[in-house]
Amino acid sequence: MLTYNSLVPIVGEIPIVNLMSSTMDPLGPNPQPIDAKNTPVTSNNTIASVGGQHAPRVHHIWLVTGPAGCGKTTVARHLSESLNLPYLEGDAYHPKANIDKMANGIPLTDADRWDWLTLLREESLRQLASGAEGVVLTCSALKRKYRDVIRVAPYFTHDVQLHFIYLHGPEALLLERVGLRQGHYMGANMVRSQFEILEPPTAEETDVISIDVSGTISEVLRAALSQTTNKMREAV
Numbered sequence: 001m002l003t004y005n006s007l008v009p010i011v012g013e014i015p016i017v018n019l020m021s022s023t024m025d026p027l028g029p030n031p032q033p034i035d036a037k038n039t040p041v042t043s044n045n046t047i048a049s050v051g052g053q054h055a056p057r058v059h060h061i062w063l064v065t066g067p068a069g070c071g072k073t074t075v076a077r078h079l080s081e082s083l084n085l086p087y088l089e090g091d092a093y094h095p096k097a098n099i100d101k102m103a104n105g106i107p108l109t110d111a112d113r114w115d116w117l118t119l120l121r122e123e124s125l126r127q128l129a130s131g132a133e134g135v136v137l138t139c140s141a142l143k144r145k146y147r148d149v150i151r152v153a154p155y156f157t158h159d160v161q162l163h164f165i166y167l168h169g170p171e172a173l174l175l176e177r178v179g180l181r182q183g184h185y186m187g188a189n190m191v192r193s194q195f196e197i198l199e200p201p202t203a204e205e206t207d208v209i210s211i212d213v214s215g216t217i218s219e220v221l222r223a224a225l226s227q228t229t230n231k232m233r234e235a236v
Ligand SMILES: Nc1ncnc2c1ncn2[C@@H]1O[C@H](COP(=O)(O)OP(=O)(O)OP(=O)(O)O)[C@@H](O)[C@H]1O
Pocket: 066, 067, 068, 069, 070, 071, 072, 073, 074, 075, 091, 138, 140, 177, 178, 180, 181, 182, 186, 213, 214, 215, 216, 217, 218, 220
């Protein structure tokens, strides 16, 4: 029984159970297996048809995570534009009550976040079901169990790979960057509370790409795009 407090094995180490009936699989019936290693790959990271069979496409969900001020929005926008993928800003899916709490310097609780995390997972899958090759989204996902709520997205359909892009840097640096930012509801007074509950991904979370954000914006964006495109090549 999967509960919010039970750890979710990382996809790839257990057989993926399709929790929904195949008729509800938005990406269609499971394509026939093909020899991916000896099959030409098209430019948009899909495997060309083999012998007339429609080859499966890997649909990637790129989830940019980290505490306030780490650069989630900055990196996600860049990946969305560079990879020509739709972008979901996690903050836009918070209920007003959550935004009001944070704007008033009140940290969110687990209870504040569950529905928001589920909504982000479902919206990501909706994007793929409506034909997107992939999707980029931002979500702080500070705790392991938050990541697990979204981590199960590939269980609901075929040929989906979910990747966390974890942006990390010293608290003082993120505090400085949030302090310099204008017109955002999340003030510098909230950075401490983000780090207090932050559970950095562990080595067991093999679906995580970690990026140090201490460098310049262009250095961070270059690292994020490079590691993302490498993962896409590995998926073929
Ligand atoms: N590598 C960087 N070097 C310097 N400034 C940066 C860097 N990355 C982001 N910034 C700046 O830091 C601020 C925070 O970035 P951004 O809003 O993308 O972070 P975030 O993780 O989305 O924050 P929040 O979670 O509060 O929405 C912005 O003003 C952004 O321009």
